[in-house]
Amino acid sequence: MKHVIIGVGAAGITAAKTIREIDPEAKIVMVSTDAWVHSRCMLHKYLNHERDEMGLSFIPEDFFDRYKIQWKKETKVTKIHAQVQKVRLEDGSSLSYDRLLIATGAASVIPPVGGLRTAKNVFGLRNLSDAQQIRSMAEKAQRILIIGSGLVGMEAAYAFLESGKEVTVAEMADRILPLQLDEKTGKAYQRLFEQAGCRFMLGKKATATVSDATGNISKVVLDDNSGIECDLVIVAAGVRPEISCVEKSAVRADRCIGVNENMQTSYPYVYAAGDVTGLSGIWPNAMKQGQVAAQNMCGVPTVYDDCYAMKNTMNFYGLLTLSLGRGVIEEGDEVLINEDCKNYRRAILRNGKLDSILLQGTIDYSGIYQYLIKNGIDLKEKKGEIFGLSFKDFYGIKENGEYQFQIAGMAV
Amino acid sequence: MKRIVINAEKCDGCKNCTAACMQAHRNDEGTIYDLDLTDVTNESRNRILVDKDGTYKPIFCRHCQQPECVMSCMSGALQKDSVSGLVLYQEEKCGSCFMCVMNCPYGVLKPDTKTRSRVIKCDFCQDAGGEPSCVKACPKEAIYVEEVQG
Numbered sequence: 001m002k003h004v005i006i007g008v009g010a011a012g013i014t015a016a017k018t019i020r021e022i023d024p025e026a027k028i029v030m031v032s033t034d035a036w037v038h039s040r041c042m043l044h045k046y047l048n049h050e051r052d053e054m055g056l057s058f059i060p061e062d063f064f065d066r067y068k069i070q071w072k073k074e075t076k077v078t079k080i081h082a083q084v085q086k087v088r089l090e091d092g093s094s095l096s097y098d099r100l101l102i103a104t105g106a107a108s109v110i111p112p113v114g115g116l117r118t119a120k121n122v123f124g125l126r127n128l129s130d131a132q133q134i135r136s137m138a139e140k141a142q143r144i145l146i147i148g149s150g151l152v153g154m155e156a157a158y159a160f161l162e163s164g165k166e167v168t169v170a171e172m173a174d175r176i177l178p179l180q181l182d183e184k185t186g187k188a189y190q191r192l193f194e195q196a197g198c199r200f201m202l203g204k205k206a207t208a209t210v211s212d213a214t215g216n217i218s219k220v221v222l223d224d225n226s227g228i229e230c231d232l233v234i235v236a237a238g239v240r241p242e243i244s245c246v247e248k249s250a251v252r253a254d255r256c257i258g259v260n261e262n263m264q265t266s267y268p269y270v271y272a273a274g275d276v277t278g279l280s281g282i283w284p285n286a287m288k289q290g291q292v293a294a295q296n297m298c299g300v301p302t303v304y305d306d307c308y309a310m311k312n313t314m315n316f317y318g319l320l321t322l323s324l325g326r327g328v329i330e331e332g333d334e335v336l337i338n339e340d341c342k343n344y345r346r347a348i349l350r351n352g353k354l355d356s357i358l359l360q361g362t363i364d365y366s367g368i369y370q371y372l373i374k375n376g377i378d379l380k381e382k383k384g385e386i387f388g389l390s391f392k393d394f395y396g397i398k399e400n401g402e403y404q405f406q407i408a409g410m411a412v
Numbered sequence: 413m414k415r416i417v418i419n420a421e422k423c424d425g426c427k428n429c430t431a432a433c434m435q436a437h438r439n440d441e442g443t444i445y446d447l448d449l450t451d452v453t454n455e456s457r458n459r460i461l462v463d464k465d466g467t468y469k470p471i472f473c474r475h476c477q478q479p480e481c482v483m484s485c486m487s488g489a490l491q492k493d494s495v496s497g498l499v500l501y502q503e504e505k506c507g508s509c510f511m512c513v514m515n516c517p518y519g520v521l522k523p524d525t526k527t528r529s530r531v532i533k534c535d536f537c538q539d540a541g542g543e544p545s546c547v548k549a550c551p552k553e554a555i556y557v558e559e560v561q562g
Binding site: 010014021039040041042045057058059060283284287288291311312313314315318320322324363364365366367368370371390391392393395397400401402403405 | 415416417418420459461462463469471474476477480483484485486487488491494505507508509510511513514515516517518519520521522523527528558560561562
């Protein structure tokens, strides 16, 4: 059996490893535009010189040898000929496959505002190649503007503050990290960033740009007509699934590549996993999707059922936060808040079940909350002790010594 | 693989296992008799929790067959060893994102208290010969090492 995997991110790498574990004889070929296998979650550590290219790797050094995988790096798949089970590469050559996995991830979205899409000093921050260009240009840039205060934007801000740059973050919402945090927890980070020298323009949208003689953007104008002078712009305003390889192919895609519960696309023998599926944008889910796709590619029927994706942790200036759920309070919800000098905790209960939880400060042993949310466990009886729950409250042990949740006397 | 099997009914909450874990992971030299229990750099990888009915619930890393911590690790610091079956942590690779803390369904993991840059995780006392110190310290055989499936 010959497997071709496009992409060497979380989904692609996990899939390749899983295939090898199931089938020692399979032929595995990976194709990537990336020159380095790297963790996108650590690009900020490259920007501030904390790590080099090798340091961003999330696989053992001998990964491709150990798992007998052929890797065609810096190679783009230009077309998928699903009817004849072949992919065309940009050098004109073709690769045939028995099973194909598309794990091409996502690409930064640069909004069509002024010269953002054309200027040479504007970058998304998605790939190591972006980070390499940014870092090299940042050597001569002092004033950095970051558009968007999501995790990518704030990580970039953190890196540049560490490098002694003047950093401004512009955000459309009235608070930072609006998807993950509420006002209180967002403010706590905002204060820490401001103490480090960061400037925030909240509730403001970029509307126009001013370019200098070389075509670089020297100023970005916001909707209140204020302007931010800058030498370098990073746009962290979201991503879109990278589906260009399936354009004009038999594999159906509409903004993302749709998959069934086995991670199979609309076309036989073609699978997709990770951000390209539009199912989630976070690392753990991409890994699991890659694993499930690989099992199905090897003829081991497996369902992707661990789909819960509204989860995040963050760690800036030693302040930790765990955020699970949408964090949106609806009518009839019960909101529980618990604070002390070092912690802020907020739980949203809906119909006696935990919908969202936000823990800032200590996040020790907080893993059980994701289980309680995604399995819709009834917590009516336990809501008085919601922030004190631990596995002791659901304690069960399987025959092989592993743990298992015990809910109302039933093993689940 | 070898796993620390738990017989919770036998646990009487003496926490010798917790002290032994702290002793095994302390940075300075010394014996259990001069171990500083208040020094946060000597954090235990295991916990004994008391339930409402007064029984004890030992919380120890299971080195799971399908380790959710490994499946959340974006730096490759957490890996399940294919030979020993242990879920091992390489501190120098860790990106300190703590998605592993979020993803362990049993709430076994925590960030280190002092620097919040590494995860506190059972290593099966690899540096001390691979025989878990907690097991050696248990006077009740409430925890013991056994060969198990997965």
